[in-house]
Amino acid sequence: MQQITFENIYTLGNIATENALYRHFHYPDMLISYDSNFIEFKVLPSLTEFKRVEIYLREYHFKRGQRHLKFYFPVNIKPSEELNIYLTDMGYEIGFQELYAxxxxxxxxxxxxxxxxxxxxxxxxxxxxxxxxxxxxxxxxxxxxxxxxxxxxxxxxxxxxxxxxxxxxxxxxxxxxxxxxxxxxxxxxxxxxxxxxxxxxxxxxxxxxxxxxxxxxxxxxxxxxxxxxxxxxxxxxxxxxxxxxxxxxxxx
CATH class of the missing domain: 3.40.630.30 (Gcn5-related N-acetyltransferase (GNAT))
Structure with missing residues (x-):
C-alpha cells in the first residue's frame, strides 16, 4: 500500500493565505464550519509566532462574524509544553486526529x-x-x-x-x-x-x-x-x- 498522509485528506475550503509558517483555509459559504475555517501550521510555531498568528486569525474571523479559532499543528509533532500551557490557560480545547487506511x-x-x-x-x-x-x-x-x-x-x-x-x-x-x-x-x-x-x-x-x-x-x-x-x-x-x-x- 502506498504511503498515505494527511495531504490525501479532502479539505472543504480555499487557501486565503499561505506562507512558510502556515496555510489559512477559509470557506465563505459555510463560515460556521470549524473544519473549513482554520489555520494549519507547516512547522511547529514558537509561542511568539503562535500569538502573532492567533491575533491575525481572530481579527480575520471577527470581521466576518465568525466566533471561533481553530489551529492544526504539523503532522506527527506534538505541541511544545510552552504552547500547551498557553493554549490551556487561554481556554482552548486540545485534541488530536488519527489517520487510517x-x-x-x-x-x-x-x-x-x-x-x-x-x-x-x-x-x-x-x-x-x-x-x-x-x-x-x-x-x-x-x-x-x-x-x-x-x-x-x-x-x-x-x-x-x-x-x-x-x-x-x-x-x-x-x-x-x-x-x-x-x-x-x-x-x-x-x-x-x-x-x-x-x-x-x-x-x-x-x-x-x-x-x-x-x-x-x-x-x-x-x-x-x-x-x-x-x-x-x-x-x-x-x-x-x-x-x-x-x-x-x-x-x-
Missing part, C-alpha cells in the same frame, strides 16, 4: 442482514438524505444545520463526492460521504442515527464503499480520543499518523 480486500466480511439496504443518493432520495442529516445536525444548532443542508445540495451536484444512504426496515438510518480521488476514496461524515445503532449499519456502509472502489485505498480520519478508532483497528484499518488541533469558541 485500508485496502478494500482487507476489510472483514459483513453479515448480509436483509433488514439493511444501502443506496446511492439520487434525485429520488435526496430529500430523505437532507431530512435525516438535518435532524442529526440540529445538535450543533439550527444555523449549522441550515448551512449544512445547502452544502449537501451543492456537493450532490458535483462529481467528486458520492453520497450514500442506509435504510433499516425501509426507515432512513444512516449515511456517509465518499470523497473520490484518483488513488484513494475517503470515508467522511459516517453517521448512524442514534435509534438504529448497534445493528451493523456502519459496517454495511463501509462495506458498500469497499465493494464500490476495490482498486483504491480507502482512508478516513478518526478522533484520537474517541472510541470509533478502536472499531477501525478491528476492521483492519492501518494507522498512518496523527495531527494535533486546538479550538476555541467565543461566547457572545
Amino acid at each position: 485500508i485496502q478494500p480486500k482487507q476489510f472483514p466480511s459483513v453479515e448480509n442482514n436483509p433488514d439493511i439496504d444501502i443506496e446511492k443518493v439520487t434525485n429520488k432520495n435526496l430529500a430523505v438524505n437532507l431530512d435525516l442529516q438535518y435532524r442529526n445536525d440540529l445538535e450543533f444548532g439550527r444555523e449549522f444545520a441550515d448551512q449544512k443542508a445547502n452544502l449537501i445540495k451543492r456537493q450532490f451536484e458535483g462529481q467528486d463526492i458520492q453520497q450514500v444512504l442506509a435504510f433499516y426496515k425501509e426507515s432512513p438510518a444512516g449515511y456517509v460521504d465518499v470523497i473520490i480521488s484518483d488513488e484513494t476514496v475517503e470515508i467522511d461524515n459516517l453517521t448512524v442515527d442514534e435509534s438504529f445503532r448497534n445493528k451493523g449499519i456502519g459496517s454495511r456502509l463501509q462495506k458498500f464503499v469497499m465493494d464500490s472502489f476495490p482498486e483504491r485505498i480507502v482512508i478516513l480520519v478518526a478522533d484520537g480520543e474517541d472510541t470509533p478508532k478502536e472499531m477501525y483497528k478491528k476492521q483492519n484499518y492501518k494507522y498512518q499518523g496523527f495531527k494535533y488541533e486546538a479550538q476555541k469558541i467565543y461566547q457572545d
Whole structure:
C-alpha cells in the first residue's frame, strides 16, 4: 500500500493565505464550519509566532462574524509544553486526529442482514438524505444545520463526492460521504442515527464503499480520543499518523 498522509485528506475550503509558517483555509459559504475555517501550521510555531498568528486569525474571523479559532499543528509533532500551557490557560480545547487506511480486500466480511439496504443518493432520495442529516445536525444548532443542508445540495451536484444512504426496515438510518480521488476514496461524515445503532449499519456502509472502489485505498480520519478508532483497528484499518488541533469558541 502506498504511503498515505494527511495531504490525501479532502479539505472543504480555499487557501486565503499561505506562507512558510502556515496555510489559512477559509470557506465563505459555510463560515460556521470549524473544519473549513482554520489555520494549519507547516512547522511547529514558537509561542511568539503562535500569538502573532492567533491575533491575525481572530481579527480575520471577527470581521466576518465568525466566533471561533481553530489551529492544526504539523503532522506527527506534538505541541511544545510552552504552547500547551498557553493554549490551556487561554481556554482552548486540545485534541488530536488519527489517520487510517485500508485496502478494500482487507476489510472483514459483513453479515448480509436483509433488514439493511444501502443506496446511492439520487434525485429520488435526496430529500430523505437532507431530512435525516438535518435532524442529526440540529445538535450543533439550527444555523449549522441550515448551512449544512445547502452544502449537501451543492456537493450532490458535483462529481467528486458520492453520497450514500442506509435504510433499516425501509426507515432512513444512516449515511456517509465518499470523497473520490484518483488513488484513494475517503470515508467522511459516517453517521448512524442514534435509534438504529448497534445493528451493523456502519459496517454495511463501509462495506458498500469497499465493494464500490476495490482498486483504491480507502482512508478516513478518526478522533484520537474517541472510541470509533478502536472499531477501525478491528476492521483492519492501518494507522498512518496523527495531527494535533486546538479550538476555541467565543461566547457572545
